[in-house]
Amino acid sequence: MNASFLLPAAALAAAGAFAQQADAPQAAAATAAAFRCGGVGQDDQERIKAEAASHDLLLTFASVSGEYLADIDVEIRTGGRLVLQGRCEGPLMLVDLPADGSYEVRATSAGREQRKTVRIGGQAARAMFTWPGS
Template sequence: MQKRFFQSLALGCTLAAAPWMVQAQTMQSGADAMPAMKVQGAARYACGGIGSDESNAMRAAMKDHPLALLFARASGEYLANVDVTIKAAGGDTALAMRASGPVCLVDLPAGRYTVEASTEGMTKSHTVTVGRGSQTADFRF
């Protein structure tokens, strides 16, 4: 009888602690909240920023990448599913992708590039020079 009582007590304590255990297991550190880097030719990139953990992690990592791209409406609402093409000075495409979130971190070889972003029938472009520290190209549609 006493053994069964202690087993029930232990089970009750475990079940009571379960929500805390689940929360601890699902909390992510900044590095875990980052989407994986993808590779296309000489370019590496990661896009995301959906949800506060991922957004905070990506914004914190902007300084560690030569180029960061931000996408938003003129009203300030973030945008995803933006088509992006980055062309080198000679016109060769260095990167072509669809941004799955409002923040993209891009690693490219040093040089001058034209970044073109298109969404909802609108296209914007910025010229950037990579290799002089990190910089941000902010696209407002």
């Protein structure tokens, strides 16, 4: 086979695989939940909010003045067991959890942690985390 053809073909295949993964939910490292973050730009915000009903949980991160925040560290636990740990690079986070029940969500922005308890079951839950301005 022509070697000059193989390199461009391999590059195209790799680019296609990367593009498919960009919109796929991320499995939290060694945990039982999956999540997807976004919300940078109006179109992405609208798309994520429209998709929220088909996920267990929508988390929103903002300052008290209403400005969206990103780069939030998130941990979700149930019964003391870690089910999700990850970083959200956008202000909105869609989460799929392993089962219905009560979960503690810890969100940290600029070293300041907040905790909320959410109940999953029946319909999508929502929680908003707000921090004072910097």
